[in-house]
Amino acid sequence: MISQMAFFSVTKFYDYRLDICYLSSVYCSNCIYRHHFTVKNCFSSSKSSWVGVVGLEVHAQICSNSKLFSGSLVQFSAPPNSLVSFLDASLPGTLPVLNKRCVEGAVMTGLALNCTINKRSLFDRKHYFYADLPAGYQITQQRCPVAVNGMLTYNLCTGKNRNQTTLKSVRIKQIQLEQDSGKSLHDDARFQTLIDLNRAGVGLIEIVMEPDMTCGEEAAAAVRELQLILQQLGTCRGNMAEGQLRVDANISVHQPGEPYGVRAEVKNINSARFLARAIDYEIQRQIEVLENGEIILNETRAFDYKSGRTIPMRDKEGKQDYRFMPEPNLPPLIIYDNKTLPSNVNHQQVVNIDQIREQMPELPSVKRTRLVEKYNILTEHSITLMSEDGLMEFFETVAENTLANPRKVISWIINEFLGFLKQNNLTVRQSVTLPKHKKHISTLF
Known part of the structure; x- marks a missing residue:
């Protein structure tokens, strides 16, 4: 039973100037394995003809005092269901109001990742039915996101003692704004699951990376560089232990010249070190399955950090229909620049890409x-x-x-x-x- 439910009504566009952004003091090493972690070299199988294919989806919580579409506060480890508005609980008659601070964070992140910023982007409803998503849909930007076609460049430590660096890059497919879901808390002793909606509606930047990586080490290095960029920008605190940065990895294997194999998705990895281990294990597992004459299932898996193995969560063979549709309660998101900014509008109520570019720190x-x-x-x-x-x-x-x-x-x-x-x-x-x-x-x- 949900306790301590508190509500806040949404009546205006909140003052984004009250938002406080600061850099996290957590470790955010950029491929400095020799100081903090021990991670294996890029995977190589006994049969070198196999090549790993890795793409990432990174979900970064935006540094903002309030949620993406409601005035509820954002605070880690607050009492359960104490930061929940009518909108977050999906009560009838509530309407979303876009948080300007979250939009600015997404635009700044897109600029830092060399993306093309769409001056006009749209919001969609993505329908699925989980207990921690009371509306039955998530507001996201599947069709026309805020930023597209970027590039993340990162350093990969190589050599026997990892004292050499190789410059690598991964393409950014798109960056989109979306809502976070609530949390499902499982009480095994009482055989019940409790729902905490404090996180429901928190603003996320989803960064979709193309499958340009081949092993866990490359993916971990890319995520560490992204984490460092977000922290320098102040758009995300990047504390993976607190769920502020979560990674889904899409992994497959194939032989050179052959089409990509069936992929498996490993969900919600909250550590760069665990990300590397999960990817390398999954590549090894898929190669062994194929070499034994079996087939790879298109499924969602989780990483068990204690055993170092990935375990099945659910089968994706029957492709899920999320029934994407335009969000009817939100108009198109318009991004202005100095040339297109109308003279008759309140400049505090619009997002100006040139103004954001001037405020960007040293990357x-x-x-x-x-x-x-x-x-x-x-x-x-x-x-x-x-x-x-x-x-x-x-x-x-x-x-x-x-x-x-x-x-x-x-x-x-x-x-x-x-x-x-x-x-x-x-x-x-x-x-x-x-x-x-x-x-x-x-x-x-």
Whole structure:
């Protein structure tokens, strides 16, 4: 039974200027496996003719104080069903009101990923019947999304000690706005499932990547780079442990020159490390199935991180009809620029792409290039400096305010400082003021 149900009526376009965006202090390493994770090399089977094909769908919760279409607050770990409006609970007579902050976050993300921004996009209803979706449909942008045809470039660590980097890229098919669903909480002891609608209606950016990756390591590196970009932009906090960034992986195998095989989808992976493990296991599983003369089922699977295996969830052989239809309660979303912005409208009530472009911060790739050129350090070192919040700023402060050789500072960070952080479960900002480190820094020059 749902308890603590609280309601908030929606009466106006909420003030997006009250939204607070900040960078997460969680680890967001960009393929720095040697410091935080141990991930295997890209998959290679005993029969090298098999090639993995991996595409991703990334769901990023937008940094916003309120939900996508209602005025309900967004807060992680609030009491169950305490942040639910009439609209979130799908009571008759309620209407969606679009949150401008969420639109700006999607547009900024599209610009950062080199996408074409559609000046006119549409909302659709995607129908399916789960207990955590009380309306029976999700408002999304299947037909005409806010952004299309982008590119994400990322660094893949290679070499025996992962001290070399290879520049890779993956195409972005589209970026769309959509609602998040509620949570189903399973009580095995009482044999019941409870529904928490606090998350229902939270704004999501869904980023659909083309199947340009071949293994788990590439996918994990791409997600880490995307996570870093979103955090730098302030459009998503990127804390995967809290479900702010979730990944679905579409995986198949084929032989060169042959059509792509039947794909399986692994849902709701909330860790880049688990993503790599899930993909590599699924590729290996599919190859073994095919080599045994069996067929691959088009199914949805989940990753069991304890066993390191993917397990079936539901069969997708009978293709589900989501009955997409235009959302009748929302007009087309119009994005303006300085040339098309009407003079007779309130500029605070419209989204201006040129204004958003001017507000964009320095992107991670630009920062890495600047670090390499300014301090004459290696590319892999610049990646390390951006692996944690505050680490790059710490390095630049030491390099600018002392006579220390930048490479000597980097060596100390890699060999001592990062290990100290991990051992003591500290963030960079928590540790840099410790007397031990202040004394050690003073000996570097």
